[in-house]
Amino acid sequence: QSALTQPASVSGSPGQSITISCTGTSSDVGLYNYVSWYQQYPGKAPKLIIYEVSNRPSGVSNRFSGSKSGNTASLTISGLQAEDEGDYYCSSYTTTNTLSVFGTGTKVTVL
Amino acid sequence: EVQLVESGGDLVKPGGSLRLSCSASGFTFSNAWLTWVRQAPGKGLEWVGRIKSKTSNEATDYAAPVKGRFTISRDDSKDTVYLQMSSLKAEDTAVYYCAAGLCVGADCHWDDAFETWGQGTMVTVSS
Numbered sequence: 001q002s003a004l005t006q007p008a009s010v011s012g013s014p015g016q017s018i019t020i021s022c023t024g025t026s027s028d029v030g031l032y033n034y035v036s037w038y039q040q041y042p043g044k045a046p047k048l049i050i051y052e053v054s055n056r057p058s059g060v061s062n063r064f065s066g067s068k069s070g071n072t073a074s075l076t077i078s079g080l081q082a083e084d085e086g087d088y089y090c091s092s093y094t095t096t097n098t099l100s101v102f103g104t105g106t107k108v109t110v111l
Numbered sequence: 112e113v114q115l116v117e118s119g120g121d122l123v124k125p126g127g128s129l130r131l132s133c134s135a136s137g138f139t140f141s142n143a144w145l146t147w148v149r150q151a152p153g154k155g156l157e158w159v160g161r162i163k164s165k166t167s168n169e170a171t172d173y174a175a176p177v178k179g180r181f182t183i184s185r186d187d188s189k190d191t192v193y194l195q196m197s198s199l200k201a202e203d204t205a206v207y208y209c210a211a212g213l214c215v216g217a218d219c220h221w222d223d224a225f226e227t228w229g230q231g232t233m234v235t236v237s238s
Contacts, residue, residue, distance in 0.1 A: 001174075001175070003155065032223075034220070034222075034223035034224070036220075036223060036224045036225070038156070038225075040156075045208055045228035045229065045230060045231055046156065046208075046225070046228060047228075048213060048224055048225060048226045051213055051220055051223070051224035052220070052223075052224070057213060057224075057226060089155060089156050091156075091158075091223070092223070093222055093223040097172055097173070097174075097175070097178075098158055098172075098174050098175070099158065099161060099172055099222050100146070100158045100161075100222055100223060101158065102148075102155055102156040102157065102158060103155070104155055105155040105156070
């Protein structure tokens, strides 16, 4: 099971919006609406910020939003803030025995 | 407070074995399906395996790279899940996290949305 494909890095200025893509296949992203997104700071555990493509867990800022089209899911961060700098990973449920596959990860830099 | 705490990480020689533990608190452990995820130094997240609850026969699934070498088990009396690792390889070097899925009311995302994570424990496989 190959990892989902994400851009290595995305950057933006404070207040701008950025979008991170997550490309999978018809066996994972394209088949299920079980795409999640995680934010991770260096040396820390990941934090769930989006589940089921576009739902936010309680307490997560509404500046984070998710969507999906075909085999590609996207995370948009609006009103970019310095605290948004970190690594972001998508994940998807999959038909294979792996059950859950993560993306390659995207480093977000706030300029 | 919902919490997971891993322990047991260590430096081990190639071919060796190690058992990691993950202790839970703040939720009904016996109902939870627990997942192990690892992250090699400077690399991305990798799903390792999952164990279901006793009512689901404690069924397990594993990622291909660890199948046959790693075993996940649980002790509900201790609110603890274990990851037994054997025939360790250099490529198993990673921070190992245990994680639990998000529950919204009675709807739990055990396999697709990991809300609770431990702090991670480092496993280094090197001679």
